[in-house]
Amino acid sequence: MFKLLLVSALVAVGLCQYSVPVHGHNDTNSTSTFTNPILDTGGADPWVFRHGGHYYMTYSNNENITLYKSDVLTDWNNAESKLIFKPEKGFNYSTDIWAPEIHNLNGNWYVIFTADPRGDSPPPEVEMWCEYNCPAVHHRMFVVEGEGDDPWEAEWKYKAELDTYDQFAIDGTYFQHKDQLYHIYSCWHRKYDGWPANLCITRMSNPWTVSSPFSERQIISVPEYAWEKTPFGRASNDRLASNEGPQQLTNPTTGQTFVIYSAARSDNRNYCLAQLELVGDDPMNPGDWRKHPFPIFYQNPGESAYGVGHASFTISPDQSQDWIVYHGMQDPTDGWYARTIRAQKFGWNDDGTPNFPKPGYGPYEVPSGQK
Template sequence: MFKLLSLVLYAALALCQNNTNSTTYTNPILDAGGADPWVIRHDGWYYMTFTNNNDVTLWRSKILTNWNEAESRLLFKPPPGLNYSTDLWAPELHNLNGVWYVIFTADPRNDSPPPEVEMWCEYNCPAVHHRMFTLEGQGDDPWTAEFTFKSELDTYDQFAIDGTYFQHSTGLYHIYSCWNRGTDGWPANLCITQLENPWTVSSPFSERQIISVPTLPWEKTPYGRTVNDRLSSNEGPQQLTNPTTGQQFVIFSAARSDNRNYCLAQLELVGDNPMNPSDWRKHQYPIFFQNPEEEAYGVGHASFVKSPDETEDWIVYHGMRDPTNGWGARTIRTQRFTWNEDGSPNFPEPGYGPYQVPSGQS
């Protein structure tokens, strides 16, 4: 009874606040739902992309904590019959050397390979044909830039999802979720390759490196699985740099995205060579995970952005209130985070608020 009353009061509060007032906001920040959010800030605007399966749509808003009134613009819708026509996932918008790029995942046949292909997989592998692709947009403003298809990023004709750019003093890199072999099916690891430019991979297959494998109990689905690697995943990598110390992290998602145990994990680059697996150190515990007391489950696939006045750091992520409904239950949320004394990110417990709005937001 108490739990039911609490839910009613929360709903009433959210309704009264319409998600955001002048000083507080509540999660989620987009009523329509969504997953795999990517947010950046440019010239006073927040820009967001997220998975809708069909195309790459860009949203923009003056405020971070309410996207219900945000404008949207179609950047790219592929024609049918191509290797990137269906199941467009996790698009990200990046500005690299003054040019806008979108990196995204897609496949040719709605995540459904023919039996003659899937029979080679050790486990069921519907995403066997997912690959990484790029768009290019010329112009200072991403809202007016014209985006065109640029390339497929070479992943050696193997499964690849959730790719992102990793910028380092030694060059530009592509980090993405990969399998050991083309028909493994599981586990999903994190791979890194070096880029010649934002649309061209320079590393041959012999130089591709795996920098994280889901070996820890909380990286597996179900939790602690021991019989095989099916459903064990590392995915959704994102670069995060400590603005004070310069420490470089890759924050990634572990376990499975339609499951309550989906969480965030951390790699830190402790050496000078991103292509050397031993230069990466994995934190042994999840750093952002479910909060059953607030019915915040399956929290993951995050991006990071500053408050309007640049004084605060914010995480934008997806989660679900009802974990039994899987992917369809995911909604987009945001919360402020800080930094630990050792320079690593200090994420809050996920929840619904109300929370204080970002500093400088009006």
């Protein structure tokens, strides 16, 4: 999700040599199918949830947090929109607003998001301490609170900066286990590392307060496999090797708990999804996590679906199906500019792990119960 050049203006993706659909409208001959992307303009880092008979979405636009509302999951071109937070200038959270997520916790709504104070441009006196170029050195995690039962009618206001020990932090998410709330986010080992980006976890006492001291912060995943780095198997350095975009996913039948995260470089065709499973009882113990040795959702060159990652998960209107919403590229040479938002149904393997399809464009059947 490292988006040095993420455009704030939304850019439509171009056609390529493959004859695949590029518009997210329902099929003209049938309302029972749809094609990807589900939004005609560009977008990245989608966060989608269902509440009160509607779907809601937010995604990175660099400048603010906008909430979208739709009756259907598979077409957002005519969705209602509402600005819920636009920062004033001069604060640590004024620029480069990335990867907002909206969670319902303790009766209110909370947006957890990444931002920085200088448009991803630290002064030379700071960046000179980094081993590699590190424009994201000032990125931190922040929280906006929405009071009320309905996210659309909630009163939104800035709440707090999350404590990440004055170190790089992006793509934070809330993780819940046995009535304890945790913060999982993408981190460096040290303040000026500049890479690799790992997954860190800390305890929280409420949605805006981290309770773990730095000595208890744990790193639960690092880019160790060749496919977690770009180019594959880079031997000389770890620049832009990333574990980021973590999301909690729970098997509704078995109760197994996973963290699905993004790996490799976010502006590259090799961006993919990877999997941690909580096999012990303590999320703060790195030994209680089991990492899948291969990516679980990755590029499909046969359909020109590249750079697939930074996903969120939701359900069909009748709650019988699980759906993944993610971003990907049709032309990987355009990097961050090329990303668009897509959706597909997924299932579960016999061992309880998620079973994701190959990414593509469809046409696919609409979610069960969608009208």
